[in-house]
Amino acid sequence: VDLMRDDYIEKDRSRGIYFTQDWVSLPGVMPVASGGIHVWHMPALVEIFGDDACLQFGGGTLGHP
Template identity: 85%
Template sequence: KDDENVNSQPFMRWRDRFLFCAEALYKVQAETGEIKGHYLNATAGTCEEMIKRAVFARELGVPIVMHDYLTGGFTANTSLSHYCRDNGLLLHIHRAMHAVIDRQKNHGMHFRVLAKALRMSGGDHIHSGTVVGKLEGEREMTLGFVDLLRDDFIEKDRSRGIFFTQDWVSMPGVLPVASG
């Protein structure tokens, strides 16, 4: 994947990076006969610019784009999510900046709230962290928000940070991806 900090710096413009990555993908697929993927970071300063990047990725035939949904914003994420679903692209969600919001014990908001907001906003999969490693979280709490992301119905379970029963009805889930 592109790094979450990579969007379009002067030393690495997004269009050049997208072209380079697409060329590398097609080359390695031809050499191995295997399907490969790369998450092209479409995060940008405006929603219109993100859509432009997603359109270009689609034109290149790259099947996955990535968005930093907290830095990009929920409305922009929703617009990008709709574009991706309508045009056959997968949308990988990165949670860059989450620790500033959810790692403080005395203020901020828990990631389960951010996870619910993401599910309503849209995306196909997200870096969810794990119960071990760099993005480690409390085991039961992590499993609780993982279930909030993917399951259609969640029973109240305070030990996992689920404070009320949640029925997502037909709202699509988001696949948690172990990372870090």
Template identity: 90%
Template sequence: MIILKKIVLSGIFFTQDWVSMPGVIPVASGGIHVWHMPALTEIFGDDSVLQFGGGTLGHPWGNAPGAVANRVALEACVQARNEGRDLAREGNEIIRAAAKWSPELAAACEVWKAIKFEFAPVDIPDQT
């Protein structure tokens, strides 16, 4: 039996006995950027892999500033969570506050602010 638990400060855990299988770690990937960091921090906690491909490489100043922006956003969210703040409710405010002292994060916030995933269902019959 698999039981899913959410421990507020540590993330989500499966309590299944994995026998001899080594532990696993959750991965978030595919279209993620600095504005997603509050939700990712709340969902995955501290033990996860966050693969920011385009969210790093798409930074207007290059790869290294993109990595800095992601790290600053992550550290701001972890600190806010540890202070007891509500990441779901205050996430954008937390990112904006951190961007005031990180020009790399401010530039990333500007690049990714208008990104929306708007799509129609793909599993409907064609209308002919």
């Protein structure tokens, strides 16, 4: 997740980075977990992303409380 703060990222397949990414002067980005997640996924997502991320809960939470 700290990769999101770097301006330039080298390809490193061992870390799951399959393309060199040159962000140049793009504004900062925030990692987001979204799509089919619900409240029971939250502990694992916080462990993966830390507490500096956006967890977008929608229909998975509203439709399946």
